[in-house]
Amino acid sequence: MNQRNNYTQLEDFLEDESFKLWVYFNEDEQGWEEWTLENPARAKLVEKGRQLLLAMKIPNSSFSTSTIQAALNATWDKIEIKEEKNINKKSILKPWKNKWITQVAAIFIVGFSLVWVYDKYLTKYDSVLTYNELLKENSGGLVEQTNNDDKPQIITLSDGSSVLLQPKSKLSYPKIFIGNQRKVYLSGEAFFEISKNPQKPFLVYANEIVTKVVGTSFKIKAYANQPDVEVVVRTGKVKVKSNQLIANSNHQEIVLLPNQALRFKRENLTFNKITDITQDEALNNSISNIEQLGFEFTDIPVSQIFKTIEQAYLVKIDYQHTKLKDCYLTTSLGDQPLPEKLKIICQSIGNNTSYEMNGNQIIIISNGCN
Template sequence: MKNNESDVFSFLITNKDFRDWVLDPNDERSYYWKKWMNEHPEAINEVKKAREFIERMTFKKEQLSHEEENELLEKIIANKKPAFESKYSKRRKTLFAIDQWVRVAAILVICFMSAIFIESFFHEIQLEPVVVAVEWKTVENPKGIKSKVTLPDGTMVMLNSASEIRYPKVFSDSQRVVELKGEAFFEVVRNEHKPFIIHSERITTEVLGTSFNIKAYHFGEDQHIAVVSGRVKVSNTEGDTEILNPNEMGLIGSDNLIDKTSFDLKHITGWKDGIISFKRASFTDIQEQLSIWYDVDFEIEEGFKMENVYTGEFHNETLENVMEGIAYSSGFTYSISDNKVLINK
């Protein structure tokens, strides 16, 4: 966000997306700029000024057409010409000079009157907020359920448990915008003219066509974007950005900074293939992942503490088998009753 009004005004009138919204509004553009104004209420007046300026610069409908200008010019000239033609060349030259000056004066009158008309017209404009209904679709998975979603452009999304994706039923002509809560793996159809933008908890991700994993659960401190193919631009809420290439991951911690690192493909994306992977996981990490995966709650006996961290993976295993493996290597006992896991010392 800019620090003063002139910077905001300059930012808006030079922003192609903003100009496109003013001159050719559609559902997607209106949604984006309405959301932008909600996030920057102090800039509303500058938005109105910028809209008026852009509309004024592209003003066409109220100007005189070329034919109308010629017609008005001929009427002015006709009224100014003398009632007779001289037979002498000297007088013809004089009349010709007068005729040229009349034409110049007529053009100046037309321009002056047009300028006054346009100025008065725009002073009377009352800018109304653009309200356009955007038809959105939401897919929400409860705990224990995963699903595959096909977006309007053909992009494939594997949506993890306890996750939600929201997208317009029809993408706009300029960009493809979706909203994500939780975790999903995207295989984005490439379109160099329509960037694909994902808004999640503390991350904005922009791509043209690629495959990557986003984890952005609201209850987790760490969120990430892991790129499998293509290139991805990642931004945090502070406006910091990073470009991620294949096999690179942007990790956003509690400090909201973007830390670029490498990643283990199976550990990060194995969930979509039925693989639960733990890598030096604390019991809190284990509890969180199993709760989402199997839709269970944990009840922990007072005084319990898992001293070590756990590393391992399970392929399409039942909750009982997973708990048996973790409990055996970590030295605790457990029991399962309905949708509750009881952990004992």
Template sequence: MQDYARYDIKDFLADEPFCRWVLHQKPADCAFWQNWLQKNPDRADIVRSARELISEIHHAQHYLTDEELQQELSRLTAARKAATEDQTYSEPPRRSWFGKFALVLTALFCVVGFWYFYTSFSTNSGLLKVGQKPLKDHKNGQWTQVTNNQRTPKSMLLPDGSKVTLSPRSRISYPLHFEKKQREVLLNGEAFFDVIRNPQSPFKVYTSDLVTTVLGTSFTVKAFDQDKDVRVVVKTGRVTVAATTPESKPADSQTNQLILRPNQQVIYHREDQKMKRSLIENPLEVGPAEVIQQNLVFENAPVASVFDSLQKRYEVQIIYDADLLAHCQLTAELGQEPLFEKLGMICKAIQARYELIDGQIVIHGSSCK
């Protein structure tokens, strides 16, 4: 029995029973994988990514004839010989359905992936530093560097299946294989990360000034060398941002480390080396789908229930004096207005005002008796 709990995406792609389940959905296979996913919920994101890749590759193979497939394999052979003289390639036997699928998989990943890595990526251990602190395993591990010299964002997958959208003029470095207890990458520029959740292996993004740590979430880091500020913006989940202070300077937990929630951002000012947490300019509706789909229609509703609906919809924290506003009620229909416009209308109705403090919304008002 395979130990699927230790599999990463490439292992699932090469596993025949897994591919058979994705492509044929036989009852016995479906029962096995549904039961396995219930017992291993932390692997659901990796399994989903692997299924998507297999489906895409299976769709692609219908457009390749045997002759075209052999041409791709010939190109693969030539490419591998050009890069290393000690690698050889043998002609595969006649193929079953999985054999042909695996061959397409190998051709697409190796031919395209090989040339992509050897022409667009370069390994540069001299860049693998954060300030004056080198990443822990860069001396023993093999690292890859990706630079986006295009005018449009570049999408890519990391070894654990996490997705990265690299902005133009940006560079990211990462190991070919993540360690079991941590996943570390180095960023120069801007990138959006959609990280696969793994509580046993925190994901860390290093820049020259900050280290951003998550277990599994989506967020943006913007840290160009020429900019005066570094910015981290959270879309979903929770993120910890810490300043990389010199060894001789004791870390102040209040000023050098912050926890961010959805729709929050931190701006690190390089000149005074201070971080400031705030809400983004236009908070997004990032709550559960069943919450976002609900209509915001209130008729003589306690204002506390209105604030609660907004908190769940935008996953922001709204602070107010519940006793003071206990008798305040609202009759309104809130539509597609931005969050701050909604808050303005609510506060006007109950003769209150709101203030943004440290990434939170604070309501100031008086009794509605």
């Protein structure tokens, strides 16, 4: 297992059986994923090895027999020219009379083919920024939250903003936002509800894109192993542009309004703005509870309001049912972060009502309605 720490060439990975099992069958007994993420430079080499293995599974229908034969002839001509420059200038046998030389030339062609496939289909991801590379650019200390659970996790930031972090996702953020911007870093998928502060814009760095808001709710889907990065706006206004660390990309800002989305295509580093998400089948099918449930309540039992919040955020709210069974509220919670929603509800109930929040567990403390 420690031997791979010395891997410096693609061949080292391609000859490793455990690496092949990880790439082809997602078997990770050797901890390839964690080992890869430990080092950004290593991650690039691992990704190239992974892509080459996947390329080998592409049906070999691109090269005809005549094409390969011509390439072999051209290869041999180059070998002859090089040999003629040698001091001894030995006579050279034709490759077709030398089985070993033919095999060498064939290996060259196979290698050339793989490089051609890699350049044509796979190098489009060379400019993909990884989560670790973005963190490397950040000089300050950050807190990292990783969701290894099978359900979303709620994260409350120091400015009151809330983030619903999906499984297999990571979010890095400062304990306290300082300076004139609020920056966080995402790998995976999350739904954001940002506390309004026009003087201090909120920026989400998610691989190739940067999303800028001052107070709104939106979703970002930015998994490193998927071809697209998506931003979907629920309320407010969002500005999206490509990260300045990306070469050959357009840094123009795209403005998104409610029910609009943007799809960044890694293949050619282009943006595709979607003015109505209901017309996009993929986006329409991926809408979560928090994106479609309403938070406008008119004379509604507080128990029903709590149930709506539980469904939207996938949290558990504990409260004394007997004390709050006759409580009815009229309120508009809109795009406020979860802590702000809970604060408004508690103030509306009155009688020194408060809440405590521990991860996805919420406890309401109250003596009953006013």
